[in-house]
Amino acid sequence: MPSTNLTFTHRDEHRAWLASQAALPAGFRVGCTRFKFTPHEAPKPAQMTLTLLALDEPTTAFAAMFTRNAFPGAPVLIGRQRLAEPKIGAVIINNKISNVCAPGGVDASEKICAATAQALGFTSAQILPSSTGVIGWRLPVEAMISELPAAARALAGGSILPAAEGIVTTDLYPKIRRAEVGAGSIVGIAKGAGMIEPNMATMLVYILTDIAVPRAELRPMLARAVDASFNAISVDSDTSTSDTVVALSSGRVPFNDWSTFERGLHQVCRDLAEDVVRNGEGVRHVIRVTVKNTASLGLARALGKAVVNGPLFKCAVAGNDPNVGRLIQAIGKYVGAHAPGTNLSKLSAHMGGVKIFADGVFQLDPTKESALVAHLKAAELYQSAPSPDGIFSAPIDFPPHERSVELEIDIGNGAASASVIGGDLTHEYISENADYRS
Amino acid sequence: MPSTNLTFTHRDEHRAWLASQAALPAGFRVGCTRFKFTPHEAPKPAQMTLTLLALDEPTTAFAAMFTRNAFPGAPVLIGRQRLAEPKIGAVIINNKISNVCAPGGVDASEKICAATAQALGFTSAQILPSSTGVIGWRLPVEAMISELPAAARALAGGSILPAAEGIVTTDLYPKIRRAEVGAGSIVGIAKGAGMIEPNMATMLVYILTDIAVPRAELRPMLARAVDASFNAISVDSDTSTSDTVVALSSGRVPFNDWSTFERGLHQVCRDLAEDVVRNGEGVRHVIRVTVKNTASLGLARALGKAVVNGPLFKCAVAGNDPNVGRLIQAIGKYVGAHAPGTNLSKLSAHMGGVKIFADGVFQLDPTKESALVAHLKAAELYQSAPSPDGIFSAPIDFPPHERSVELEIDIGNGAASASVIGGDLTHEYISENADYRS
Numbered sequence: 001m002p003s004t005n006l007t008f009t010h011r012d013e014h015r016a017w018l019a020s021q022a023a024l025p026a027g028f029r030v031g032c033t034r035f036k037f038t039p040h041e042a043p044k045p046a047q048m049t050l051t052l053l054a055l056d057e058p059t060t061a062f063a064a065m066f067t068r069n070a071f072p073g074a075p076v077l078i079g080r081q082r083l084a085e086p087k088i089g090a091v092i093i094n095n096k097i098s099n100v101c102a103p104g105g106v107d108a109s110e111k112i113c114a115a116t117a118q119a120l121g122f123t124s125a126q127i128l129p130s131s132t133g134v135i136g137w138r139l140p141v142e143a144m145i146s147e148l149p150a151a152a153r154a155l156a157g158g159s160i161l162p163a164a165e166g167i168v169t170t171d172l173y174p175k176i177r178r179a180e181v182g183a184g185s186i187v188g189i190a191k192g193a194g195m196i197e198p199n200m201a202t203m204l205v206y207i208l209t210d211i212a213v214p215r216a217e218l219r220p221m222l223a224r225a226v227d228a229s230f231n232a233i234s235v236d237s238d239t240s241t242s243d244t245v246v247a248l249s250s251g252r253v254p255f256n257d258w259s260t261f262e263r264g265l266h267q268v269c270r271d272l273a274e275d276v277v278r279n280g281e282g283v284r285h286v287i288r289v290t291v292k293n294t295a296s297l298g299l300a301r302a303l304g305k306a307v308v309n310g311p312l313f314k315c316a317v318a319g320n321d322p323n324v325g326r327l328i329q330a331i332g333k334y335v336g337a338h339a340p341g342t343n344l345s346k347l348s349a350h351m352g353g354v355k356i357f358a359d360g361v362f363q364l365d366p367t368k369e370s371a372l373v374a375h376l377k378a379a380e381l382y383q384s385a386p387s388p389d390g391i392f393s394a395p396i397d398f399p400p401h402e403r404s405v406e407l408e409i410d411i412g413n414g415a416a417s418a419s420v421i422g423g424d425l426t427h428e429y430i431s432e433n434a435d436y437r438s
Numbered sequence: 439m440p441s442t443n444l445t446f447t448h449r450d451e452h453r454a455w456l457a458s459q460a461a462l463p464a465g466f467r468v469g470c471t472r473f474k475f476t477p478h479e480a481p482k483p484a485q486m487t488l489t490l491l492a493l494d495e496p497t498t499a500f501a502a503m504f505t506r507n508a509f510p511g512a513p514v515l516i517g518r519q520r521l522a523e524p525k526i527g528a529v530i531i532n533n534k535i536s537n538v539c540a541p542g543g544v545d546a547s548e549k550i551c552a553a554t555a556q557a558l559g560f561t562s563a564q565i566l567p568s569s570t571g572v573i574g575w576r577l578p579v580e581a582m583i584s585e586l587p588a589a590a591r592a593l594a595g596g597s598i599l600p601a602a603e604g605i606v607t608t609d610l611y612p613k614i615r616r617a618e619v620g621a622g623s624i625v626g627i628a629k630g631a632g633m634i635e636p637n638m639a640t641m642l643v644y645i646l647t648d649i650a651v652p653r654a655e656l657r658p659m660l661a662r663a664v665d666a667s668f669n670a671i672s673v674d675s676d677t678s679t680s681d682t683v684v685a686l687s688s689g690r691v692p693f694n695d696w697s698t699f700e701r702g703l704h705q706v707c708r709d710l711a712e713d714v715v716r717n718g719e720g721v722r723h724v725i726r727v728t729v730k731n732t733a734s735l736g737l738a739r740a741l742g743k744a745v746v747n748g749p750l751f752k753c754a755v756a757g758n759d760p761n762v763g764r765l766i767q768a769i770g771k772y773v774g775a776h777a778p779g780t781n782l783s784k785l786s787a788h789m790g791g792v793k794i795f796a797d798g799v800f801q802l803d804p805t806k807e808s809a810l811v812a813h814l815k816a817a818e819l820y821q822s823a824p825s826p827d828g829i830f831s832a833p834i835d836f837p838p839h840e841r842s843v844e845l846e847i848d849i850g851n852g853a854a855s856a857s858v859i860g861g862d863l864t865h866e867y868i869s870e871n872a873d874y875r876s
Contacts, residue, residue: 433757
């Protein structure tokens with residue numbers, strides 16, 4: 001993947017690169033506003049950012065995919081309805097509260113849509129709402145409505161960076177990816193750091209293009225791109241109730257080479273998906289598993305997920321401990337439970353290019369052990385150290401893109417293959433998530 | 439479950455209680471020996487305990503169940519063959535190395551069986567081997583064979599406690615449970631702390647009885663007892679490659695009331711299963727989930743497992759944070775991915791007796807929030823604090839049995855129900871598992 005070739009040594013370098021990627025396609029403006037409020041459910045004041053992604057004119061060319069979690073948030077319920085609408089003119093996004101299974105949640109999101117429509121001169125049905133944050137809390141509807149005109153006044157073309165920054169929660173840095181296509185471009189932003197094993201989508205992703213791609217082309221292309229990108233990552237195996245991927249075209253740039261467009265769309269999605277993992281909560285090692293020669297793509301991806309979701313293997317990676325027994329355990333756990341007929345007798349496995357398993361047995365010796373430890377250490381995104389009161393947090397504000405733990409699992413029994421990207425399981429993940437709301 | 443009524447305030451009280459449970463059934467002896475060796479794969483010396491469970495005479499009345507992991511250890515491969523043998527006379531168990539996918543693993547285990555048979559005057563085929571510990575390493579066969587006579591010389595009746603202590607690895611304390619049945623008894627011991635989401639079995643469990651229960655009765659009874667106990671727990675969702683449950687009858691006490699025997703067997707299995715979770719690696723809160731009114735027992739248990747295996751919910755519990763949004767997310771993740779037709783509209787949920795969800799929405803207010811925090815705090819097994827160098831370890835050496843986080847999920851759509859027991863996800867788990875082998 002091209003993104004692993006990026007090397008940054010300081011936050012400012014990363015910021016300069018983000019700025020170089022951020023040019024908004026023609027026909028779009030973004031605006032944000034940030035304000036304090038007191039949630040209904042907790043007496044402590046909190047901060048929310050409202051982010052508006054607006055088209056100059058509503059478009060028929062839009063696509064969206066949503067979480068498969070059986071308790072979707074109110075914005076997801078509304079978003080699914082919006083797919084049948086003739087046009088979409090804007091997306092209104094809030095962080096801090098996800099509006100999932102909260103009393104009156106759908107009504108609250110519809111009120112935000114109505115206020116957004118009024119500020120922009122569109123109709124409510126042309127507004128797509130998105131929310132991310134604490135599950136179960138109610139949106140502060142009145143505060144949001146009174147702040148909406150400020151977000152509308154802030155609308156500006158030029159750069160998508162304010163939106164990439166506005167939608168984050170626990171993210172360490174904003175995420176922007178682009179592809180130039182013909183005389184236009186595809187630009188995507190993502191929010192996502194935890195509760196990341198998307199199914200059909202990742203947390204919040206918005207992809208804007210000025211290429212005039214019709215709705216009927218855009219929707220299946222987005223589905224294929226999501227399948228090969230956001231459906232092939234996992235930070236912690238949890239699936240958000242808010243996962244959303246939206247693609248919008250302003251139609252400003254005529255084009256008709258859809259295979260070129262689709263390549264660009266796939267690249268933007270794959271790069272954003274890797275960014276989400278690389279920014280995953282507590283992730284100190286990015287783990288890239290390529291599973292080769294399986295009977296089906298589904299099995300290849302499932303085995304890759306079994307590896308990156310195995311808690312004990314994730315812990316071993318966190319400790320730079322090449323405990324490859326836990327890797328084989330994770331594969332055997334999946335096959336034993338879900339694919340018991342699979343022939344594993346030809347399985348071979350490599351880590352960092354070192355052969356660790358073949359012919360039914362481990363292929364280990366002290367020299368290989370040292371090489372594996374060196375591979376794991378070289379892939380660390382940062383050094384782990386607690387604060388004096390025992391809290392661990394990631395001491396970085398830019399992503400080291402060039403570092404990954406590389407695993408190759410060859411099943412030797414079929415022609416399908418897949419790559420899955422995940423992360424390790426660290427003290428930083430526990431510190432982040434054992435007291436997230438306080 | 440009766441075990442939650444046990445209260446200990448000091449290690450010595452727990453030890454005295456264990457001793458009161460430890461009387462060996464007639465016809466059995468146990469013996470252990472501990473020694474140092476240098477593994478083939480790592481230059482550092484290590485320690486191993488050999489534990490021998492011997493019948494005075496080989497018995498036809500034995501049963502065993504093994505892991506469903508598709509990469510089972512050599513002792514599991516041999517154990518499955520032993521099920522067809524006419525008689526079993528002893529079990530030989532080692533910790534430290536699990537003999538899984540190690541070169542020459544089956545041959546190594548057979549050599550240990552042969553040496554055990556020679557020491558006891560039995561045949562090799564009458565010996566059942568068990569191993570637990572690091573996956574992938576080779577057994578130190580010669581060192582084990584030269585130590586075997588010492589274990590045989592140590593054989594003694596009276597107490598099973600030496601065996602309960604001999605089989606452990608990262609366990610904090612030995613685990614013994616018993617049931618009196620007629621004029622005899624059923625006594626079980628368990629080893630298990632991590633890599634615990636058994637499928638058909640938990641790590642290593644040995645159940646001895648002097649009740650004369652025929653093989654044809656014992657095997658289906660063990661299968662049912664394991665299903666309701668070791669298949670309803672999870673520490674970390676990983677499935678060991680060595681999981682084994684063995685039941686042996688010496689046949690000394692005539693009996694024929696199999697429903698009474700089966701009740702005793704279930705009780706011993708359920709109690710040991712809870713002990714394994716309560717001693718789970720890094721577990722600071724035991725979480726008991728009762729899922730009621732589902733369409734099937736399988737769905738009830740799967741939903742319970744989805745809750746106790748949800749990393750973000752586990753982290754919230756670790757932090758005494760009643761983030762019930764993550765609980766609902768975990769249920770929705772499972773249903774969305776694996777049971778999409780399930781009607782969740784009647785779902786209600788309680789934590790610690792407090793209603794948190796009903797009618798499709800959360801039922802939360804600040805008073806309930808305080809009650810939930812109090813429930814979580816009262817269920818803590820110990821206070822968490824790092825050492826000065828940032829390592830977390832459980833500062834207890836006895837199990838606080840009376841403390842659990844209690845969840846009740848009523849699906850309102852069927853007649854099946856199940857209880858599942860699991861634990862939280864803590865810094866202690868990461869410290870234990872990020873550098874296990876060093």
